[in-house]
Amino acid sequence: MKALITGITGFVGSHMAEYLLNNNIEVYGTIRHRSRMNHISHLVDDLNLVECELRDPFSVESVIGHVKPDLIFHLAAQSFVPTSWNSPMDTIHNNVAGQLNIFEAVRRLGLNSKIQIACSSEEYGHVEPSEVPIKETNPLRPLSPYAISKVTQDYLGYQYYKSYGLHVVRTRTFNHTGPRRGENFVTSNFSKQIAEIEKGIKPPVIHVGNLQAKRDFTDVRDIVRGYWLALEKGDPGDDYNIASNTCWTIEEMLNLLLSYSKVEVQVQEDPARLRPSDVEIPAR
Numbered sequence: 001m002k003a004l005i006t007g008i009t010g011f012v013g014s015h016m017a018e019y020l021l022n023n024n025i026e027v028y029g030t031i032r033h034r035s036r037m038n039h040i041s042h043l044v045d046d047l048n049l050v051e052c053e054l055r056d057p058f059s060v061e062s063v064i065g066h067v068k069p070d071l072i073f074h075l076a077a078q079s080f081v082p083t084s085w086n087s088p089m090d091t092i093h094n095n096v097a098g099q100l101n102i103f104e105a106v107r108r109l110g111l112n113s114k115i116q117i118a119c120s121s122e123e124y125g126h127v128e129p130s131e132v133p134i135k136e137t138n139p140l141r142p143l144s145p146y147a148i149s150k151v152t153q154d155y156l157g158y159q160y161y162k163s164y165g166l167h168v169v170r171t172r173t174f175n176h177t178g179p180r181r182g183e184n185f186v187t188s189n190f191s192k193q194i195a196e197i198e199k200g201i202k203p204p205v206i207h208v209g210n211l212q213a214k215r216d217f218t219d220v221r222d223i224v225r226g227y228w229l230a231l232e233k234g235d236p237g238d239d240y241n242i243a244s245n246t247c248w249t250i251e252e253m254l255n256l257l258l259s260y261s262k263v264e265v266q267v268q269e270d271p272a273r274l275r276p277s278d279v280e281i282p283a284r
């Protein structure tokens with residue numbers, strides 16, 4: 001069985017590749033000439049890497065026609081919410097065009113590939129207290145350009161299933177963390193700041209954004225197993241939330257990370273880390 005992973009050089013993509021290789025799947029991954037390979041350097045001998053620019057329909061059709069994958073895990077995206085405020089057009093174009101090109105290639109080539117698309121809990125956006133725990137049927141009230149890009153990806157998945165019968169499974173993933181998580185995201189960022197303070201290369205001040213937001217965190221290795229199960233057992237056209245069903249305020253997460261360290265720190269809000277609107281999941 002052949003699987004194609006877009007975004008294989010990224011955080012989730014590298015774990016997806018490990019999971020599939022451990023399950024004896026033949027793994028293909030799309031890379032760009034400027035891709036950094038550090039997340040998959042330990043795997044490259046076992047992978048089939050193909051150069052592909054997802055925004056370019058010709059490039060995508062050529063790669064998918066060449067690989068003819070049984071499974072596609074579409075994980076490539078601009079995934080950092082704050083960047084989407086600074087470059088909303090780029091985020092929306094990157095995330096939507098890339099996916100559209102994959103769907104069109106599979107459709108035009110007449111393939112039966114099963115396609116998992118990485119949608120997000122950010123799509124739910126504003127949630128009312130009576131709506132927790134959040135079900136897949138909850139209204140979508142997106143609060144960032146990133147969230148809009150994910151709602152669009154999600155509904156494109158629905159539409160290509162309904163219109164053309166493409167086997168698309170939509171996974172709405174809540175926050176995830178683990179080895180190789182990018183240093184901009186909150187768990188890695190706070191951990192890095194604490195490590196730098198421990199090493200004496202940063203004054204004992206942790207810069208933070210909104211500590212009152214709540215998030216549901218899952219280990220990335222469980223997330224990729226969820227993506228595999230979504231294609232193995234999920235119904236085409238359907239949406240699946242992937243989460244741990246536990247909620248932390250970001251302040252609780254910071255305190256947990258600080259409890260692993262002996263350093264005394266001062267916590268300082270950095271206005272640049274606050275967002276024009278942030279997803280605030282209400283308490284149960």
Ligand SMILES: C[C@H]1O[C@H](OP(=O)(O)OP(=O)(O)OC[C@H]2O[C@@H](n3cnc4c(=O)[nH]c(N)nc43)[C@H](O)[C@@H]2O)[C@@H](O)[C@@H](O)C1=O
Nearest residue numbers: 079081120121173174175184185186208209210213250273
């Ligand atoms: C499901 C979803 O999950 C991720 O999106 P995110 O939740 O925005 O992730 P994050 O780690 O940037 O922020 C988490 C929370 O933490 C707050 N926060 C406080 N202080 C800092 C801070 O200093 N840095 C950051 N980054 N966040 C901070 C921040 O305001 C937010 O409330 C992506 O994978 C996304 O692709 C995705 O789909």
